[in-house]
Amino acid sequence: MSSRKSYHHGDLRQELLNAGDQVLMDLGFRGFTLRECARRAGVSHAAPKHHFGDARGFLTELAGLAFERLHDRLEAAMNHAGSLEAEFQAISLAYVRFAQEFPEHFRLMFRCDLLDTDSPTLAVAAHKTLTRLSNVILRQRGEPEKTVEDYKPPTTAIINDIVIGWCHVHGFAHLLLERQLSMMAAGEQEKYLLEASARLSGMLRSEAHNKSS
Amino acid sequence: MSSRKSYHHGDLRQELLNAGDQVLMDLGFRGFTLRECARRAGVSHAAPKHHFGDARGFLTELAGLAFERLHDRLEAAMNHAGSLEAEFQAISLAYVRFAQEFPEHFRLMFRCDLLDTDSPTLAVAAHKTLTRLSNVILRQRGEPEKTVEDYKPPTTAIINDIVIGWCHVHGFAHLLLERQLSMMAAGEQEKYLLEASARLSGMLRSEAHNKSS
DNA sequence: CACTTATCTTTACACTGACAAGATCGCAAT
DNA sequence: ATTGCGATCTTGTCAGTGTAAAGATAAGTG
Numbered sequence: 001m002s003s004r005k006s007y008h009h010g011d012l013r014q015e016l017l018n019a020g021d022q023v024l025m026d027l028g029f030r031g032f033t034l035r036e037c038a039r040r041a042g043v044s045h046a047a048p049k050h051h052f053g054d055a056r057g058f059l060t061e062l063a064g065l066a067f068e069r070l071h072d073r074l075e076a077a078m079n080h081a082g083s084l085e086a087e088f089q090a091i092s093l094a095y096v097r098f099a100q101e102f103p104e105h106f107r108l109m110f111r112c113d114l115l116d117t118d119s120p121t122l123a124v125a126a127h128k129t130l131t132r133l134s135n136v137i138l139r140q141r142g143e144p145e146k147t148v149e150d151y152k153p154p155t156t157a158i159i160n161d162i163v164i165g166w167c168h169v170h171g172f173a174h175l176l177l178e179r180q181l182s183m184m185a186a187g188e189q190e191k192y193l194l195e196a197s198a199r200l201s202g203m204l205r206s207e208a209h210n211k212s213s
Numbered sequence: 214m215s216s217r218k219s220y221h222h223g224d225l226r227q228e229l230l231n232a233g234d235q236v237l238m239d240l241g242f243r244g245f246t247l248r249e250c251a252r253r254a255g256v257s258h259a260a261p262k263h264h265f266g267d268a269r270g271f272l273t274e275l276a277g278l279a280f281e282r283l284h285d286r287l288e289a290a291m292n293h294a295g296s297l298e299a300e301f302q303a304i305s306l307a308y309v310r311f312a313q314e315f316p317e318h319f320r321l322m323f324r325c326d327l328l329d330t331d332s333p334t335l336a337v338a339a340h341k342t343l344t345r346l347s348n349v350i351l352r353q354r355g356e357p358e359k360t361v362e363d364y365k366p367p368t369t370a371i372i373n374d375i376v377i378g379w380c381h382v383h384g385f386a387h388l389l390l391e392r393q394l395s396m397m398a399a400g401e402q403e404k405y406l407l408e409a410s411a412r413l414s415g416m417l418r419s420e421a422h423n424k425s426s
Numbered sequence: 427c428a429c430t431t432a433t434c435t436t437t438a439c440a441c442t443g444a445c446a447a448g449a450t451c452g453c454a455a456t
Numbered sequence: 457a458t459t460g461c462g463a464t465c466t467t468g469t470c471a472g473t474g475t476a477a478a479g480a481t482a483a484g485t486g
Contacts, residue, residue: 012433028326033473044435046475051433055474110391111320113241117392126393159396163385164409168377171384178323179330180339183372196377203416225464246442257466259444264464268443 013051015041020062024104034058059108060116066105067125070098074132084140088201089194091136092169096193099173106177130166137162140204161204168200169193226264228254233275237317247271272321273329279318280338283311287345297353301414302407304349305382309406312386319390343379350375353417374417381413382406 019040023032034055035045052058077094081087099106108114115122135145141161172193175181184192232253236245247268248258265271290307294300312319321327328335348358354374385406388394397405 030326034475035473045473046436047434049475107324107326110387110393112391113243113320130393130396156401159401160405160408163394163397163405164381164412167384167388167409168381169384170388171380171382172376174323174387175380175383178325180323180325180343181376183343184376188369188372192373192376195373196380199377199416199420203412207412247444248442258442259467260465262444262465 012041012043012047016043016048016051016058017061017065020058021065024062024108025102028104029059029108032059056114056116057119059114060119060122062105063109063115064119064122064125066102066109067122067129069102069105070095070109071125071129071132073098074129078132078136084205085198085201087136088140088165088204089197091133092193092197093190095133095169096173096176099177103177106173110174133166134162137165137204140165140201142205165200165204168196172196225254225256225260229256229261229264229271230274230278233271234278234318237275237321238315241317242272242321245272269327269329272327273332273335275318276322276328277332277335277338279315279322280335280342282315282318283308283322284338284342284345286311287342291345291349297418298411298414300349301353301378301417302410304346305406305410306403308346308382309386309389312390316390319386323387346379347375350378350417353378353414355418378413378417381409385409 016037019037020032022040023036027036034048037058038045038047041047048058052061073094074091077090078087081090109126117123131146138145138158141158143158172181176189181189229250232250233245235253236249240249247261250271251258251260254260261271265274286307287304290303291300294303322339330336344359351358351371354371356371385394389402394402
């Protein structure tokens with residue numbers, strides 16, 4: 001994969017994406033440069049331009065792939081949950097663990113000033129991820145799930161429940177990532193998340209019950 | 214303030230901080246460069262080095278000032294609240310409004326990879342801000358407040374309540390900033406925040422009541 | 427085979443952060 | 457008053473970056 005025989009690479013785009021992914025993990029996205037990615041792929045520094053346009057286009061692709069990965073993690077976590085509460089805990093834990101495992105990806109995914117917000121691939125990937133979260137909330141409320149296609153956020157009440165769940169887990173992941181939760185011992189973090197998720201799950205389920213009566 | 218007569222500036226440090234603040238608002242912190250700040254202050258490109266060392270030192274100072282500003286906003290918001298629920302709503306609203314009014318400052322404040330985490334001024338400012346949030350939670354629970362000095366997070370239960378409140382409002386501010394809450398109409402955002410804050414306030418107060426019995 | 431197009435390289439330019447060395451000034455000690 | 461010292465600011469330089477333009481090479485198409 002490093003020694004090229006031909007002038008043309010054949011699969012440079014994919015190799016650049018792999019290199020970019022690796023750079024994010026090795027150097028963070030502050031150390032991410034087009035030239036470094038090109039270097040790792042063994043091509044000239046201007047080669048990425050043809051595939052991604054500019055740095056923003058490149059980062060947008062990487063962010064889209066990261067959303068796909070997050071989506072897969074969330075999906076995997078949901079499959080083995082015995083109760084509504086356990087499912088809520090499982091997806092929360094998966095969200096936070098993704099942020100801890102791929103901190104630079106996580107930072108990049110939520111930097112709309114660095115990304116091309118018009119990119120369809122990024123929008124679709126982000127939307128798929130959100131749908132995962134939404135479906136967990138819908139089940140908490142005892143309502144039918146939606147597929148990615150027919151996603152039409154119904155009532156304001158449902159949106160509010162989705163947002164409150166997302167905001168909490170995202171805020172925790174973000175604050176943890178940026179080292180703002182130092183008052184919590186490292187061993188306490190996972191315990192907190194499980195406890196807090198259980199409380200929120202209880203709140204969502206009980207209030208949904210009230211509405212239906 | 215622009216026309217310097219003397220070789221020495223007199224108050225260059227402060228003027229550079231003002232310039233940096235302005236650059237953050239005009240160009241975002243992607244457009245933030247030491248040279249641009251120097252340009253706006255009317256000094257040579259290497260002048261900032263003497264006052265801040267390097268770019269990280271400069272940004273750390275700016276982040277510390279931003280935390281001070283956030284702290285003042287939170288404090289001001291808390292002073293006019295008639296009930297525990299209203300106080301919780303007020304501080305949440307102030308937090309989110311700060312993020313919307315100073316999005317680039319907010320981004321910078323939570324980028325520990327760009328900041329000098331050993332800086333005492335930054336640490337103190339961030340800690341003061343957290344203390345404001347903590348005191349609101351303590352009051353929700355009906356417990357005595359703490360000053361900045363004697364801040365000793367007592368029980369795990371209290372920490373958990375502080376963190377759950379902070380995570381939610383921070384997550385909302387962050388997701389809003391990064392344009393991830395597009396399913397919510399612009400007019401609905403403030404309404405959501407007030408509603409969600411009321412729900413969380415209710416949860417914190419009722420569970421605190423249960424524990425005390 | 428000729429021609430076109432996609433892919434990659436080379437070259438160039440303006441910009442950046444950091445460093446080093448020099449210029450200027452304020453100020454304290456004498 | 458003068459001398460010297462240290463703080464402050466400037467100038468010059470360097471490697472590194474993103475982006476653009478133009479050239480080289482290969483692959484595919486008629």
